[in-house]
Amino acid sequence: MPSYMHFGEADLLRIRFAISPLWETQDAVRTLKRPARHGYHLPWLRRIRQAAEGLDLTALWLLMPWRGHSPDFLGPPPIGPAASFEEEIAAVRGADPEAAREDLARSLSCTPGAVETPQGRALLDDPGSAVHTLADTMEQAWHALVEPEWPRLRALLEADVAFHTRRLAQGGIEGLFADLHPRLRWADGTLTLATPFDHVRVLDGQGLMLMPSVFCWPDVVTGFEPPWQPTLAYPARGIGALWAGPAGPAPQALAHLLGDRRAAVLLALDEPAGTSTLAQLLDLAPSSVSAHLSVLRDAGLLTSRRAGHQVLYERTPLGIALAVSQPGAP
Known part of the structure; x- marks a missing residue:
């Protein structure tokens, strides 16, 4: 019916x-x-x-x-x-x-x-x-x-x-x-x-x-x-990862290129997310996540846009290519 x-x-x-x-x-x-x-x-x-x-x-x-x-x-x-x-x-x-x-x-x-x-x-x-x-x-x-x-x-x-x-x-x-x-x-x-x-x-x-x-x-x-x-x-999309704990370490090659934490931030962005969400997911200080997001955006790996109360970040095509090329990456 x-x-x-x-x-x-x-x-x-x-x-x-x-x-x-x-x-x-x-x-x-x-x-x-x-x-x-x-x-x-x-x-x-x-x-x-x-x-x-x-x-x-x-x-x-x-x-x-x-x-x-x-x-x-x-x-x-x-x-x-x-x-x-x-x-x-x-x-x-x-x-x-x-x-x-x-x-x-x-x-x-x-x-x-x-x-x-x-x-x-x-x-x-x-x-x-x-x-x-x-x-x-x-x-x-x-x-x-x-x-x-x-x-x-x-x-x-x-x-x-x-x-x-x-x-x-x-x-x-x-x-x-x-x-x-x-x-x-x-x-x-x-x-x-x-x-x-x-x-x-x-x-x-x-x-x-x-x-x-x-x-x-x-x-x-x-x-x-x-x-x-x-x-x-x-x-809503993404509820499967809503309550996930801190993400595991980034693949070694990507960590060598970007640094451990910046690589982790890039890999965590399977869906658009804001600073506070990433900070909780990665168990990092919001100020640290914000700094890494700025660097990744300036490097052309992320874009950002305002949505309601926050700024959402997501991967650019270059960021996607870099993230998915890593062994074990989504």
Whole structure:
């Protein structure tokens, strides 16, 4: 059963990307309860185990059915391309209680028996209080689970946006959706997502917000109902190496040519990355990484461009040729 998003001419001009710390927090909470999502995130799960044990997430989990609707007001589409968590959680706290009650009831109905539980009844009996309690819990989850890792996560998400923005510029809509996710198909002005339920959305000039996510893997999430902005969340590129420890030594020949650390920086750039991401990956001081990046760029091995809060570096054709010619290099 598919989900369809029908584009008009105006919608083709209104495809935008955004990053949402609130969405990542919601899906981090969801990931704790879904072992199928754990594979890429085991190092993170080990790090946050103690912090997670100090949280009471039962109300949030009750609103995260295995199949069906999660409240849109609790994890809405991003309010801007680079909104802070504080801005996003303020919008959650401002949700209309009556609209929130309908959203909560729809979500609870997707889990058999959830409406009749004491917690389910309490959410529906006082939706105004429920909005604030759920927002408080989400904020606690942000501080405990996501905020300590946010620089690393944001760098990966911004690199994904930069990559797919280029794909859109170079290959148009077909090029963008060709490799965004295997369950997506673009044809005749319609984006089709293979899902276990039927859903149809005519974008009607609102365009589409595309949102990379670290924690939604392996899922693609859509289906926000009016008046919410049509949004599609998809797994970001590069999550397989997100929690990797320091990289091993560079091949000897490349290290002799560039020096150990500069060679390591060049080899680490399989995907565009910023200074802080490389510093964490290589276990080096950011100032040291920044100096090596400048030298490699001046030598014609890297290019750089600004993306959101950071500068992303990637290999030039010469840098690629040099890196892949090394034994054992990717």
